[in-house]
Amino acid sequence: KPKLHILHHLVEDIERFGLALQYETESPEQFNKFIREHLFMTNRQYTSRDVAARFGKQFICRQLFNG
Numbered sequence: 001k002p003k004l005h006i007l008h009h010l011v012e013d014i015e016r017f018g019l020a021l022q023y024e025t026e027s028p029e030q031f032n033k034f035i036r037e038h039l040f041m042t043n044r045q046y047t048s049r050d051v052a053a054r055f056g057k058q059f060i061c062r063q064l065f066n067g
Contacts, residue, residue: 035051042050
């Protein structure tokens with residue numbers, strides 16, 4: 001029930017403080033698409049390791065390109 005109580009104050013908080021910019025749900029859920037695409041290309045034996053290695057390589061490349 002705590003979530004219901006927070007929703008009760010939502011309109012008042014938006015009027016008082018403005019829109020909550022850091023509370024979007026689409027971005028984290030859209031991230032699942034990339035995980036599913038990569039899992040489709042694995043042999044499904046070490047899925048967690050494969051996904052972590054893939055995203056680790058992408059992160060390193062992004063850091064190298066962005067500086």
